[in-house]
Amino acid sequence: EPLPVTQIVMMDAGHPHSEATYTLGPLLCHGDKSFWNSASFNTETSYLHFPAFHGELTADVCFFFKTTVSSGVFMENLGITDFIRIELRAPTEVTFSFDVGNGPCEVTVQSPTPFNDNRWHHVRAERNVKGASLQVDQLPQKMQPAPADGHVRLQLNSQLFIGGTASRQRGFLGCI
Numbered sequence: 001e002p003l004p005v006t007q008i009v010m011m012d013a014g015h016p017h018s019e020a021t022y023t024l025g026p027l028l029c030h031g032d033k034s035f036w037n038s039a040s041f042n043t044e045t046s047y048l049h050f051p052a053f054h055g056e057l058t059a060d061v062c063f064f065f066k067t068t069v070s071s072g073v074f075m076e077n078l079g080i081t082d083f084i085r086i087e088l089r090a091p092t093e094v095t096f097s098f099d100v101g102n103g104p105c106e107v108t109v110q111s112p113t114p115f116n117d118n119r120w121h122h123v124r125a126e127r128n129v130k131g132a133s134l135q136v137d138q139l140p141q142k143m144q145p146a147p148a149d150g151h152v153r154l155q156l157n158s159q160l161f162i163g164g165t166a167s168r169q170r171g172f173l174g175c176i
Contacts, residue, residue, distance in 0.1 A: 038064075039163065044072070044171035047164025052156045053077040053084060058128040059154070061086065064120045067174030074123070074172055076165045079156040085165075086125055088172070091116045096125040096134040101151030107134040107144045127154070 008022055039048060053059070065074060065088075073087040084098040091114040097106040107125075115121050115136070124135045129152040135141040146152065164171035 038175045040175050041072075041163040041172050044173060045164065045168050047168075047171060048162040049159040050162070051160065052158060053160045054156075055084070055127065056153045056155065059084070059126070061125045062123065063176055064122050065115075065172075065174060065176045066118055066120045067116050067172065068118050069173045070116055071170065072172030072174070073161075073163075073165050073170050074176060075160070075162055077156045077160040078158045078166055079154070082155045084127075084154060084156065086123065087170070088115060094123060094134065094136045096127075096132060098127060098132070098154065100154045102147050105132060105144055105146075107132050107142050109134050109136045109139055109142050111136065111139055 041047070061075065063074065067088065069088075070091045071088050073085060076085045076087075077083065082099050082101060086094070086096050089095045089108070092111045093108055094115065095106055095108045097104055099105065121137050124133075126133045129146060131143060131145040133141050133143045158166060163176055
């Protein structure tokens with residue numbers, strides 16, 4: 001029931017002594033109807049890519065993840081100098097980093113327990129002209145104010161990578 005499989009039809013199995021066999025798998029994400037639209041990343045070079053992320057002045061990104069590995073990039077989009085990235089930096093650290101032309105800005109949430117426990121974790125990252133924030137699960141939200149003077153517009157011109165990076169390194173292993 002929690003799988004996105006809606007029907008399996010076996011043809012010509014109505015004759016005496018006929019048989020049909022169907023195998024589905026291997027499956028990595030299972031057991032929760034709430035996450036029917038998850039993507040599994042089996043290798044560090046696996047990724048999804050989309051057109052450039054449009055969050056010039058404001059952006060909210062929310063997702064769930066689960067993994068057993070200690071690090072990997074959830075999301076990355078590059079510009080000429082600007083970028084935006086969310087990653088599992090260490091087993092107990094999720095980092096939201098970006099650059100709008102003022103130099104890199106980074107917000108990190110640290111947990112007393114590891115995130116690579118093969119359980120679902122919720123990430124919410126926000127960025128606007130006033131600053132940035134990051135929250136993971138029910139841990140305290142971390143905030144970083146924007147510089148008083150400087151650039152505010154995030155300018156990205158490459159593809160948005162989910163579960164990986166443009167360089168095909170530090171890809172995420174698990175489910176998003």
